[in-house]
Amino acid sequence: MSEPILQIRNLSTVFSTRAGDALAVDAVTLDLNAGETLCIVGESGCGKSITALSVAGLVPYPGKVVGGEVLLTGADLRKMTPAETAKVRGNRLSMIFQDPSSALNPVHTVGKQIAEVYRLHKGMDAKQAEAAAVELLGAVGIPDPQRRMKAYPHEMSGGMAQRIMIAMALACQPEVLIADEPTTALDVTIQAQILELMRQLQKDFGTAIILITHDLGVVAEMADHVAVMYAGQIVEYADVRTLFKSPKHPYTQALLRSVPSMGASQDMLEVIEGRVPQLTNLPEGCLFAPRCAVRRTADESRCTTITPDLLRVGPGHHCRCWLTAPSADESSREVELV
Amino acid sequence: MLGYAIKRLLSAIPVLFGILVVTFSLARLIPGDPCKAMLGDKVSEATCAEFARNFGLDQPIWVQFFYYLRDVAQGNFGNSIRFSRPVSQIIIERLPMTIELAFLALIVATICGIAIGIFAARRHNTAGDVGTMAIANVGIAMPVFWLGLMMAYVFGVALKGTPLWLPPSGRLTAGLVSVPFYDVWGWQMAKGTFGAQFAEFISNFYIFNALITFNWAVFNDAIRHMILPALTVATIPMAVIARMTRSSLLDVLGRDYVRTARAKGVPDNKVVQRHALGNAMLPVVTILGLQMGALLSGAVLTETVFGLAGVGRMLVEAIFARDYPIVQGFTVLIATIYVVVNLIVDLSYTYLDPRVRPQ
Ligand SMILES: Nc1ncnc2c1ncn2[C@@H]1O[C@H](COP(=O)(O)OP(=O)(O)OP(=O)(O)O)[C@@H](O)[C@H]1O
Numbered sequence: 001m002s003e004p005i006l007q008i009r010n011l012s013t014v015f016s017t018r019a020g021d022a023l024a025v026d027a028v029t030l031d032l033n034a035g036e037t038l039c040i041v042g043e044s045g046c047g048k049s050i051t052a053l054s055v056a057g058l059v060p061y062p063g064k065v066v067g068g069e070v071l072l073t074g075a076d077l078r079k080m081t082p083a084e085t086a087k088v089r090g091n092r093l094s095m096i097f098q099d100p101s102s103a104l105n106p107v108h109t110v111g112k113q114i115a116e117v118y119r120l121h122k123g124m125d126a127k128q129a130e131a132a133a134v135e136l137l138g139a140v141g142i143p144d145p146q147r148r149m150k151a152y153p154h155e156m157s158g159g160m161a162q163r164i165m166i167a168m169a170l171a172c173q174p175e176v177l178i179a180d181e182p183t184t185a186l187d188v189t190i191q192a193q194i195l196e197l198m199r200q201l202q203k204d205f206g207t208a209i210i211l212i213t214h215d216l217g218v219v220a221e222m223a224d225h226v227a228v229m230y231a232g233q234i235v236e237y238a239d240v241r242t243l244f245k246s247p248k249h250p251y252t253q254a255l256l257r258s259v260p261s262m263g264a265s266q267d268m269l270e271v272i273e274g275r276v277p278q279l280t281n282l283p284e285g286c287l288f289a290p291r292c293a294v295r296r297t298a299d300e301s302r303c304t305t306i307t308p309d310l311l312r313v314g315p316g317h318h319c320r321c322w323l324t325a326p327s328a329d330e331s332s333r334e335v336e337l338v
Numbered sequence: 339m340l341g342y343a344i345k346r347l348l349s350a351i352p353v354l355f356g357i358l359v360v361t362f363s364l365a366r367l368i369p370g371d372p373c374k375a376m377l378g379d380k381v382s383e384a385t386c387a388e389f390a391r392n393f394g395l396d397q398p399i400w401v402q403f404f405y406y407l408r409d410v411a412q413g414n415f416g417n418s419i420r421f422s423r424p425v426s427q428i429i430i431e432r433l434p435m436t437i438e439l440a441f442l443a444l445i446v447a448t449i450c451g452i453a454i455g456i457f458a459a460r461r462h463n464t465a466g467d468v469g470t471m472a473i474a475n476v477g478i479a480m481p482v483f484w485l486g487l488m489m490a491y492v493f494g495v496a497l498k499g500t501p502l503w504l505p506p507s508g509r510l511t512a513g514l515v516s517v518p519f520y521d522v523w524g525w526q527m528a529k530g531t532f533g534a535q536f537a538e539f540i541s542n543f544y545i546f547n548a549l550i551t552f553n554w555a556v557f558n559d560a561i562r563h564m565i566l567p568a569l570t571v572a573t574i575p576m577a578v579i580a581r582m583t584r585s586s587l588l589d590v591l592g593r594d595y596v597r598t599a600r601a602k603g604v605p606d607n608k609v610v611q612r613h614a615l616g617n618a619m620l621p622v623v624t625i626l627g628l629q630m631g632a633l634l635s636g637a638v639l640t641e642t643v644f645g646l647a648g649v650g651r652m653l654v655e656a657i658f659a660r661d662y663p664i665v666q667g668f669t670v671l672i673a674t675i676y677v678v679v680n681l682i683v684d685l686s687y688t689y690l691d692p693r694v695r696p697q
Pocket residue numbers: 015017022024042043044045046047048049050051060061062214279
């Protein structure tokens with residue numbers, strides 16, 4: 001297995017709101033291996049996007065990253081000056097977002113927006129950057145790229161715009177690409193094309209991808225590793241096979257049962273009862289405990305009193321649950337990922 | 339683009355036509371006999387019949403309207419009752435000063451307003467932001483005539499004898515004369531022709547006239563006389579523009595495409611400059627067009643306070659003196675300026691925003 005290219009260590013982000021401080025990202029620790037895809041899944045509002053933005057240093061006001069490290073090949077992005085971070089973003093670490101139609105600047109041509117990346121990071125002049133941009137547009141499957149360069153974002157379909165975003169993100173062949181639900185806003189056939197494009201470019205450039213999604217089908221198709229998030233915390237982390245085959249966390253299990261699976265005839269899909277807790281008013285103990293069906297039958301007092309740690313439950317498999325926690329003598333090997 | 343400009347220009351015609359209908363009806367709706375209004379209460383029947391024939395008042399109303407259109411097209415707005423002079427001549431004499439005043443005020447308001455707005459937005463929720471916006475709110479609430487009087491007092495009276503002193507009234511210091519450029523250049527023009535009238539109109543822009551004739555003494559003096567009035571007129575629009583710029587920029591800075599720009603590695607200051615300002619200016623441009631109203635009404639009061647002979651003050655005086663030809667002529671004029679300004683705003687919009695640009 002290759003060295004992790006991106007190491008996220010205890011990353012925490014707080015939103016100070018009138019209702020109190022919300023820990024939207026709670027000591028998230030993750031590794032991303034070069035050339036691999038890590039999927040982050042979880043319900044709406046569990047902190048997937050904020051985790052991604054925290055990694056890139058783009059958390060919106062009133063949010064603030066309050067602790068942790070983001071090591072890109074060993075160098076901590078959080079310790080860099082704004083000028084240094086600007087050199088990394090779009091060059092070694094890129095992002096694409098959910099809604100491509102609002103992610104492009106409406107008053108500039110797409111050609112100009114792509115060329116800007118080359119001018120910023122590759123020191124090209126306007127002419128060179130334009131030529132490079134035309135070539136790149138062709139590479140991401142935009143027909144008639146020369147003409148498309150002069151188009152404005154509002155003249156493009158969502159799928160086309162997302163291709164432009166991908167082109168922009170991959171222009172400098174970054175080591176890491178963070179894609180926050182890149183296909184959620186697109187219709188199904190376009191979704192498949194975009195995912196295929198990402199996979200192709202990943203193969204060509206060796207880019208490692210953090211893919212955020214709440215579509216488990218996408219996870220099955222794209223992921224090498226999966227992290228499941230709940231209320232700002234990673235509750236389970238494993239390689240994709242292990243996670244689908246033997247999920248340990250009751251939340252993951254419920255999540256998997258809530259999707260229709262091909263082949264198996266399921267009369268009814270399960271819904272997870274209750275709602276995601278409010279980040280300003282978190283329950284004591286395990287954050288999932290109030291909704292946890294397993295706990296109700298298990299009779300484990302720690303669930304509602306002490307927050308469980310993310311513990312190793314198998315090779316490269318970690319879970320944050322008292323019910324699956326290894327017995328005391330084993331737990332010395334905890335929290336060490338991979 | 340040019341085709342669109344022409345189309346917009348043509349679409350202004352119905353608006354202008356509407357304005358003419360309104361001003362035409364205005365004159366007919368004024369209570370009382372126009373003959374008596376013009377010639378006094380004690381005129382004889384015969385004189386009035388003569389009067390009606392002279393002014394076409396015995397014709398059917400649509401014929402009168404046709405005459406009116408013809409006159410306006412020829413720049414003929416009739417004669418002022420008070421001054422017994424053509425309204426067009428009064429416009430030639432007075433409009434340039436008001437345009438100069440409004441234009442200077444517009445420049446000050448736009449540049450300072452946008453700069454202040456950017457300053458505040460970039461310091462969102464800090465003392466700098468809160469402070470500037472508090473001042474802007476005071477600026478909006480300030481009565482123009484009071485502000486004008488205060489300015490005139492502080493800079494024109496209290497600071498007398500210091501280098502900060504500025505003339506509190508008039509267009510030029512007594513003794514200085516603005517010599518029309520055509521006299522400086524020795525042009526010979528037949529009186530009363532359109533060319534001569536146009537040249538006279540241009541020469542009444544004192545600052546511009548001094549500039550093209552290299553008369554720096556008059557240039558400096560005219561500008562110094564305009565500073566206080568222009569600042570007075572500019573205050574409210576400047577505050578409005580500053581608030582608009584701030585809120586628009588804050589809105590834009592939270593947009594997805596600004597986040598994209600940051601994610602691309604665009605440095606912070608360039609993010610504002612390249613990716614936020616262009617978008618943030620769209621609502622500001624709209625406001626600019628609307629502020630023309632504030633600018634013109636501000637000019638009326640300001641001209642009075644600073645003793646400037648512009649159209650604003652003349653219009654107010656004409657209303658009180660029931661000098662209807664002037665009211666009518668000036669209304670057409672101001673409405674036309676309004677239409678033209680909004681046309682420019684519209685066209686600049688298509689320049690700034692590709693989404694409304696015609697293909
Ligand atoms: N602008 C904000 N102000 C206050 N709190 C915020 C803000 N943005 C996010 N949060 C908090 O952060 C939490 C996580 O938000 P995030 O956008 O990361 O969720 P998500 O997992 O990406 O959800 P989705 O699937 O809907 O995109 C939210 O539940 C909310 O409490």
